[in-house]
Amino acid sequence: MATGRTHRPATRSRGIPEATVARLPLYLRALTALSERSVPTVSSEELAAAAGVNSAKLRKDFSYLGSYGTRGVGYDVEYLVYQISRELGLTQDWPVVIVGIGNLGAALANYGGFASRGFRVAALIDADPAMAGKPVAGIPVQHTDELEAIIRDNGVSIGVIATPAGAAQQVCDRLVAAGVTSILNFAPTVLTVPDGVDVRKVDLSIELQILAFHEQRKAGEEAAADVTQAAGTTNSAVAAKREGSATDQGPDGDVPAVMPA
Amino acid sequence: MATGRTHRPATRSRGIPEATVARLPLYLRALTALSERSVPTVSSEELAAAAGVNSAKLRKDFSYLGSYGTRGVGYDVEYLVYQISRELGLTQDWPVVIVGIGNLGAALANYGGFASRGFRVAALIDADPAMAGKPVAGIPVQHTDELEAIIRDNGVSIGVIATPAGAAQQVCDRLVAAGVTSILNFAPTVLTVPDGVDVRKVDLSIELQILAFHEQRKAGEEAAADVTQAAGTTNSAVAAKREGSATDQGPDGDVPAVMPA
DNA sequence: GGATGTGAAAGACTTCACAGCT
DNA sequence: AGCTGTGAAGTCTTTCACATCC
Structure with missing residues (x-):
């Protein structure tokens, strides 16, 4: 037990809002x-x-980290890069294992940004014996049997699941049992994990469905709100709604990604 | 607004909260x-x-759709599947194009859940002439030159970008100009789009960084709270820290090769 | 002058808890 | 009795607007 909601002696300041944490990588990328x-x-x-955010939000976000700017001037780029990297824990090296080396797993293994900042692919694992030993992205695939040993030998605490949905929970259980406490799940299934383990999910189908919802809404409004200026090409008139900010990208709200079980 | 649709009192609220919309696909999957x-x-x-949510939230979510349950009993599965599908706009067929057929693009093309729920891969597009004609997931890849024609001929309104970061904005601009109004972006870059176009992003590196943040926090607590049984596992080895390095899988590292986080 | 840092207000989302229907 | 549907309370997030400091 323990892990979960450990009672911390009110260590001041460590309370960075989740929404802010989710944006730090964005700032870091821009700063880089x-x-x-x-x-x-x-x-x-x-x-x-x-x-891709508004400045008030950014300043508020940074205010949780400390006062790293200079009034009347702005922020020192290098310094901020360092501070955010440190805050995100990227000044250390995180060994990661990818389980399920199909098309997606291979794509992830080949993903450059992976190795570049703080993350290192420690191992690729697949259940197919035929894959064993075969190199993907220069790393030989290992069989699932080795999973526990790999986790322990490499001190892996972050696991990426890219298996079919049916195998995901089982793989997850084994990862957690072996000591993994953070999981990035690409399989379209809800994972159940014990307290203290973080799960984030990436789900193509969910994202598409959300887009479809809005797309449908647009079509409806378009039809209902007669055609005012729409002259040339289709161009989504979409009319009203939509406030100022042009593009507040993404799953932005970051719905319910982290679920400490 | 205009549109004098002032018929319904309420209940059929036009404003389903974004957070609710983001969960509907989850419910739909469970219901299916x-x-x-x-x-x-x-x-x-x-x-x-x-x-994977709590029941109060679910009931509140459903309340935005209407009263589809029966007190004392629960919800009719088939009926709910239909209602949610309709709400999400999945009762119609959405042709989708995938641009950038590297490992990731191929993985997406092969993704089964794609076709199953309302989405149909209308075309695969890649800038590499050598890819043209080559079938991926049973669909022949077409060259970027055809992009506009493909969008128009198929009435595509949803585009998936799986190109390297450097090409993403350009591809995005072309998709939008050709009539696409919803974009799912896998490239690690912020896309700028005109009003009325929705962008959602899926970013591996951001997700990992968020996990790293929490992982680091856990480690800190562990150390502060010390003790615990622990013993085995742990000692995250933490080798030396690597710096930059220009990895980058040369050959069609597919996905976002460049742009670290 | 010019941009940060931040209380305070506004808004969005979640959770509670119970009235109301079957 | 059981379970939904929902006002109200609570919590988190965003936005405002301006005092503060370089």
Whole structure:
């Protein structure tokens, strides 16, 4: 037990809102791009635009990390990159295992951004004996039998599940039993995990369905709200609604991703 | 607004909360499983468990759709499946194009759940001339040059971007110009789109970073709270920290190769 | 002057708890 | 008796707007 909601002696400040945490990677990516262009400082306005959020939100987010900016000037890019990296735990190396080396697993293994920042593919695991030894992305695939040993020998705490839905829970159970406490699930199924284990899911079909919902709504409004200016091409008139902000990308709200069981 | 649809009092609320919309696919999946097992009715408690949420939330969610349950009994599985499908716009067929047929694009094309629920892969598009004509998941890949024609001829309104980050915005612009109004972006970059176009993103690297944050927090607590039985496992080895390095799978590293986080 | 950092207000979402229907 | 549907309360998140500091 223990793990779960450990009672912490009110260690001040460590309360970064989940919504903020979910945006830190976005800021980090934008900052990294600026860094590569040798941009020394950036204002909340500029950085917010690059990250696709509004500046008030960004400043509020950063305020949870501390006062890393300079009034009248902006933020030092390199310094912020370091602070956010540290906050996200990317200054250390996280060994990761990918279970299920089908098309998706292979795509993930080949994903460059994977290795680049803090994450290292420690092993690829698949249940198919025929896959064993075969290299994918330069890493030999190992059989599921080795799962527990791999986790322990490499001190893996993050596992990626890219198996078919039917195998996901079983794989998850084994990962958790072997010591994994964070799971990124690509299988279209709800995973049940003990307290203290984080699960985030990535689900193509859910995302598409959400898009379909909005798409349908657009079509309805379009039809109902007669055709005002729509002259040329289709271009979704979509009319009203839609407030100012152009693109608050993504699953943004980050619905219920983390579910500590 | 205009549209004098002022007929219904309420209940048929036009405003289903975004958070609710994001969960409908989850409920639908759970219900479909029940349906396949020929379960006739289900209580909010049972369905909530299957979907991984709590029952109060589920009931509240359903209340936005209408009163589809029976007090003292529960919900009729088939009926709910239909209502949710309709609400999500899955009773119609959505042609989808996938742009960028690397490992990830291929994985998406092969994804079964794709075709099953209202979505149909209308075309696969890639910029590599060598890919043209080559079948992936039984569908011949077409060259980017054909993009506009494909969108128009098939009435595609949903596009999936699985290209490297560097090509994503350009592809996005072309999709939008051709009439696409919903985009699912797998490339690790912020897309800018005109008003009225929805973008959702799926980003491996962001998800991993969020997990790393929580993982780090756990480790800190563990250390602070010390003791616990523990013993085995642990010692995250944490080798040296790697810096940048320009990995990048050269050959069709497919997906987002560049752009770390 | 100019941009950050932040209380306070507004809004969105979740949870509670129970009235109301079967 | 059992379970849904929902106002109300509680919590989290976003936005505002301005005092504060370089």
